[in-house]
Amino acid sequence: MVKAVVAGAAGGIGQPLSLLLKSCQLIDELALYDVVNSPGVATDLSHISSPALVKGYLPKDDGLQHALSGADIVVIPAGIPRKPGMTRDDLFKINAGIVKGLIEGIVMYCPKAYILVISNPVNSTVPIAAEVLKNAGVFDPKKLFGVTTLDVVRAETFVAEITGEKNPANLNIPVIGGHSGETIVPLFSQSKPSVTIPSEKLDALVKRVQFGGDEVVAAKEGAGSATLSMAYAGYRFAEKVIKASKGEKGIIEPSFVYLPGVTGGDAIAKTTGTDFFSVPIELGPNGAEKAIDVVSSANDHEKKLLQACYEGLKGNISKGIEFVKNPP
Ligand code: NAD
Numbered sequence: 001m002v003k004a005v006v007a008g009a010a011g012g013i014g015q016p017l018s019l020l021l022k023s024c025q026l027i028d029e030l031a032l033y034d035v036v037n038s039p040g041v042a043t044d045l046s047h048i049s050s051p052a053l054v055k056g057y058l059p060k061d062d063g064l065q066h067a068l069s070g071a072d073i074v075v076i077p078a079g080i081p082r083k084p085g086m087t088r089d090d091l092f093k094i095n096a097g098i099v100k101g102l103i104e105g106i107v108m109y110c111p112k113a114y115i116l117v118i119s120n121p122v123n124s125t126v127p128i129a130a131e132v133l134k135n136a137g138v139f140d141p142k143k144l145f146g147v148t149t150l151d152v153v154r155a156e157t158f159v160a161e162i163t164g165e166k167n168p169a170n171l172n173i174p175v176i177g178g179h180s181g182e183t184i185v186p187l188f189s190q191s192k193p194s195v196t197i198p199s200e201k202l203d204a205l206v207k208r209v210q211f212g213g214d215e216v217v218a219a220k221e222g223a224g225s226a227t228l229s230m231a232y233a234g235y236r237f238a239e240k241v242i243k244a245s246k247g248e249k250g251i252i253e254p255s256f257v258y259l260p261g262v263t264g265g266d267a268i269a270k271t272t273g274t275d276f277f278s279v280p281i282e283l284g285p286n287g288a289e290k291a292i293d294v295v296s297s298a299n300d301h302e303k304k305l306l307q308a309c310y311e312g313l314k315g316n317i318s319k320g321i322e323f324v325k326n327p328p
């Protein structure tokens, strides 16, 4: 039996993500939690003829407790999105508290669940989650994931536009580091199958992957940021976690994790100088089974990009940790 929870289920990401989870044959129970409208979204989805039993919960009547109790996987897209002119860090003030509150609920009602954090700024909200779990004595680094799959999905798509690959999902491109601007580092040199990017197109391609989120924010003209592509990416990652939990082997996807807590991660953290970092993760029944070192084999151009990534990440991570250690 698999119980999945979406926290922020009535939002721009939450609704299509919940639809995809409802259509997943591997899920038996789907709990939709939000501060507004979740019962309506749940009733709507409940008419779909797939196995998952769907229920919506609001904060009243101990809704968070009922939503989270017995959960195997909690996906968190709760929080405000960007408007044009904002950075993801501008979301910290509001979203840090939202994520902290939800993780406190997880500590109480489902401390063993896989936790997938989508809420921005991911570079800070994942360290916040880790700190709350650590303080409660229930931190399992193998089960806490910052969802960076949208960066991978974008890299696949934008590379395919250049190489002419008909199905972008056939490309496997590690995108590592964090999830904002220069902390996002695509490693095209390690694409499988290998790809040739014309040198005059490389810088623009790297920038497009790093700032793909801005492209959507600008196109939506104040109505929010990526929601549908994010729902696709969030579902892709969640489905992989669930499949691996059921014993499927060989599943690898990049994710922003606490490296020292994952096999192979310590050595990578020595190179990056940051404990939280996204690298390809081999998933298994316990969550993150192994962190795969793609950092040391980056080419010279990618190593330069990585230097900027390390600098940016350090501040984002310490800001998250500080928020829990010394609440504002
Ligand atoms: P949205 O405003 O459409 O939806 C957010 C939802 O969260 C709303 O329904 C709101 O009611 C709910 N919410 C607020 N506080 C809550 C709480 N305490 N508990 C439960 N639900 C709560 O926003 P969106 O477009 O869905 O984006 C959500 C977040 O995801 C944003 O922070 C955005 O920046 C982030 N995001 C991340 C990625 C990524 O790649 N990781 C991609 C896109 C968006």
Ligand code: LMR
Binding pocket: 081, 082, 088, 120, 150, 212, 213, 214, 216, 217, 225, 226
């Ligand atoms: C994205 O990459 O699309 C998200 O992080 C949303 C944003 O603010 O750009």
